[in-house]
Amino acid sequence: MGRGGNRNRGGNRKPAFRGSKGKNRNTRDTRTEPWSDVIRGNELFEGYYRNGEFLDEKEFEEMWKYLATNLPNSFRFTGTKADALAVREIFKKRYVPGITQVTFDGEPVDPPRPVNAFPDELVWDMKTDKKVIRRSPPFAEFQKFLVAETTSGNISRQEVVSMIPPHFLDVRPGMVVLDMCAAPGSKSAQLAEMIHGDEEERVKKAATNVDTNADFDNEGGDYSDGGRSTGLLIANDTDFKRAGMLVHQVKRLNFPNLIVTQHDASIFPSIELPSGLGEKRQYLKFDRILADVPCSGDGTARKNVNVWQKWTPKDALGLHNLQMRILSRGLQMLKKGGRLVYSTCSMNPVENEAVVASAIETCGGVSKVQLVDCSNHLPNLIRKPGLSKWKVYDTSTIGGEKKTAHLFNSWDAFCKTKNKYQEQEPGRTFSPKISEGMFPPATASEEERIPLERCMRVYPHLQDTGAFFIAVLEKKDDIKVSQVQTSSKETTSIPTVGLGAVTPVPSKSATDSEVEPTILEKQANAGSEAPSQKRKLERVEESTTPKRAKVLASNGDNVGTKGDASMQVNEAAEPTANGLANGNVTTSTNELVDALADKAVSKISSREIVKKLEPSSQTQKEYFEYLPADDPTIADILNFFGISDRFPRDRFMVKNKEGLLLNKLYYTSELAKTIISLNKDRGMKFVHCGVIMFVAHKTRDKDLLKCPWRLQGEGIKILAPWASKRIIKCVSRTTLYKMLIEMFPKLPKEGNTELGEVGEQLVNLEPGCCFVKIEKSEGEGFPFDMVFPLWRHPGSINLMVDKDDRKAILLRLYNEQNPNLINHVADAAKMAEEKTKANDAMEEETLGEDGEAFEGEEGVNEVVEEVIEE
Incomplete structure (x- = not known):
């Protein structure tokens, strides 16, 4: 789906509405009136879709009515399927019943509903007016839950039609997948979840020497890496800043099988793989590719009101070539038997069926690339078949004025019209971007015909969504991208x-x-x-x-x-x-x-x-240096936590040019390491890879610690199944609540720790980091497995979870609406500051007397210094 600015670069994701000839487009919203006051009408826009014979008159009127209304809000439960279903159940049991009872102005309010097009009730939408949400306590409580879980990464607020393309890719664990135009990253997150599969459950079994294929449905996929998925997702965007947005979106998944790159998708570089001495070079071929290309975005008119003011047929005409190049490059990089999904948030066939047909013809026809019939996939998704005939829309002008609209049925009709006007009105100009490939393909035999009806069109009125186009292509044989004709039917060499x-x-x-x-x-x-x-x-x-x-x-x-x-x-x-x-x-x-x-x-x-x-917009180069498998520091860390010898030692990475183990240790998958190690000096622009596994614990007394490294929430789930030491089990909701609501609670050497079963296990444990494991339990227990890092100080502990995540967990598990977190270190620091001020005042009054510190002050200062160092 196209969402933005610099349309001549294949990774940009916003709809492009102004600018021209390859220059960056400024799509900043410059409206001065509120959205509700924007007139949702455009004669050119309506004229094309009314007269272009896309829908019959009655259905067009219904579609156009929906297009002029606001889009419902929608969201998706994310993460592993088990966690997503657990959070969904909390939502259904706690919030839906109260919301269902709400009335406004004497009328019942529609509650959120699951979208039937998607399985497992993981996608929901709601049409509730903002006024109702503000004035209704049940909706206000639900809104807090939605915001908290979105921040934690358990919910993705995503448009319904935007969720469709990844489902048609049929991604399975072990596959290598490329998202060519990935920002802002919602579809990449879906693909990452699919590659991940049920990895967590399989790793738990593999870590205990249980067959990873036992007790699992035969869903396919490669988990041969110790129960871990061997797959990889490469998410690409051409713009450095938008690639940063992409990183923020996918980092919440804590996914080591992920690389983010920054390249023009239409010339995405080939990724080299290892080859033996004297052997020919080998390049990575992808099992699945998503080409959700930049587009004019007229299908987003329900949420992007700029479409109504700025729509022009020249947007689609100017983007067709770029879309064609991205699709052709994607088919090039696809392996034989692989699948590519091409999609846009545009209704214009020049950006959709025309691009698909041209790409198939350019690649050698249906014997090389075929459209896949997906009528049985997502059967509850209401869709229309792709178009086999359409008209190309253009406006001609004289000196930039006297605009005339034209609908052309064929390339010949366009050429004849253009020639006629050249004789009658020599000053009248047409778009120079129109080319033969924008028109319906010529009639062919049944064996050579491109079955464009297998493409899918989702219109707003079908299930109250935005508009979207999806085509699924399968590569049958090696292809050759042939020469492309210009608008004047001339061909030139590369x-x-x-x-x-x-x-x-x-x-x-x-x-x-x-x-x-x-x-x-x-x-x-x-x-x-x-x-x-x-x-x-x-x-x-x-x-x-x-x-x-x-x-x-x-x-x-x-x-x-x-x-x-x-x-x-x-x-x-x-x-x-x-x-x-x-x-x-x-x-x-x-x-x-x-x-x-x-x-x-x-x-x-x-x-x-x-x-x-180097891109001009990239101000700092990111380094990815892998450490040797026998690095002594890594060995000490893993031995401290009792990590199994079967856990890989050669996938730890640092991000500094010298390859020094300074502050953070990252972990990646095997294939990610292979690709980065071999391609980082070949011009590939890597933006992100790796999950933070450990962070150095900076304290004055680090030499007294056996392991001055802290576990991190991002990577702890990956490591926990393989650990045999430093494991603390929490079974009580009361104990977890105390650790969440209090930061740095005391841990006395004798007497009641007030930390329940966790305190009993920690009393005799030497200082350092440890795992807190919580297992799923029925009834009033915990809805799913959890694991947290905890630091054991000499006199206190701290569950290493930041404030926002603490509040989200307290809301999720305990329905704590506005928790008042207690920070014992901050309180101690405040007390120490007050005592220091009192001490200074006393010293001034008793000048010349013994200036020893107040009793107990030294101990408080140590706590304050420790928290400052952390």
Whole structure:
């Protein structure tokens, strides 16, 4: 779904409404009137969808009526399925009954309802007016719950139609998935959950030497890494700031099988995998790809009122080429048998069916890429079939005025109309972006026909949502992305570049070797390292050649987009049997690329290369350095917690250039390590990877601690099943409540600890961090398993959960609406400050007398210093 600004970069996610010719679009809302006062009408907008024969007149009127109303609020329960169902049950039992009884102005108020299109009642929507929420105590209480759980990551406030595309990808644990245009990250979070599967339950069994496939439904997926999913999600966005938003969204999942990158999706670089000495390079192929591309966003008119004021047919015409390039690149990177979902939040077929049809034709037809029939998937989702016929909308002007609207049935009709006006009104201009690929494909035999009816259209009136388009494509065979025609039916060859000089490459025939595009392959490969990790062969395809260099123009913008110049970007193909037997491969475009790249390297310094590769908006480079498996500090930490030898030691990472173990220790999956280690010096822009597992405990007396490292909430669930030491079990709701409501409660050496069963276990435990484990129990117990890090001080303890999460847990488990957290250290610090002031005053009065400190002050100061250091 398209949501924003810089439309000429494949990762941007907002709808684009103004700006032109590749410049960044300023989509900041400049309205001065409230949303309720915005006129929801636009003659061009309505005229196209009324006269374009998308729906019959009666259904169009109903759809248009819904489109002009506000969108219902919707949310989704997230995380592991077990946790999501548990939080859902709390919501249903505690809040829904009270909300159902609410009336307003004598009329009953519609409560939140589950959306039938999705399974397990994990998606809900509500149409309640804000005035009701403000004035109704049951709704106000529910609102607090919603906000708290959203902050904790258990609920995602997401538009209903935005949740649809990930469901059609059919992601299973163990798959390698790419989200090409991921920000702000709600769909990435869905994909991450799917890759994760029921990993937690399988790891618990694997850690106790139980068969990880026993007692589980045969749902498929690869959990061969000690019960952990072997899959990986790469979430990409072209804009550095929006990539940061993406990181914030997905970090809440505490998911080590995740990498966030920052690249233009239309030229997403190939990811190299390890290959043996003398072997040809291998590149990662994805099992699943989501191409939720930038679009005009007219399907969001219910929530984005700017659409009504700014809609123009030129938005779709200007985005078609970019969408086509992103989809083509996605199909290139897909493995044979893999699935790609293409989606937009636009109703315009120029951005939807036209893009899909053009991409399939460009890739070699239905024998190479097929549309998947998903009519039996999500059967409760009401949808319309894709269009086989449509009209292209444009407005012509004379000197920027005298605007005339046109609907074209075919490319020939457009050309005839344009030629007619050139003779009658030479000054009248049409959009230069219109190309033949925007029109319905020519009639073909049944075997070669593209079944566009398998695409899916979701309109607002069908189930009271926004509008969305979804197409599911499956790659049947190796493909070749052929030349693309411009609006004038001319074809040009791909320009290649060696940093400064642009040289045309001769066009290639359909039998030539295929090449993988990347960013300045030769330059970026200097100094790359090959890790020892291996990956299953079904996830890679051998490349016969290095990858094509990224095309750069003198102004830094891309060259070779459809409508400006042709694109011949071909996929890495396996060499023929004869070629392998003879030890040679057909000469191709790559030799020219290599020569140009080598020549460029000899002419410019490495510093200039790095400057070219780094984005101007990225002010600080992120480093990802892995520690050796035999690192002594890691060994000491894991031994302190009794971590099983079967837990991997070689996946710990730090984020500093020198690779020093200074403050934070991150943990990643095996494949994430392989990809980052091999590609970080090849021009790949990695923004995020890894879950924080440990943080250094900074205190003056750290040398007295056996392990001056603290467990972190982000990674504790990953580590806990493998631990045999420092485990504290909490079974009482009263004990957990005390640890949540009080920070740094005292732990006396003798007598009642007032911490129940937890205090009894902690009394004889030496200072340091430990696990607090809570198991799911029926009745008045706990709704799901939990584990928290706890620091055992010499005279106190602290459950290491921040204030917001404490409040969310207190609300979730104890229905504590406005908890008053007690911070004993803060109180002690305040007392120490007051005593210090009193002591200073006394010293001034008794000048010359013994200036010893007040009795007990030294002990308080130690506590204050300790909390300051933390």
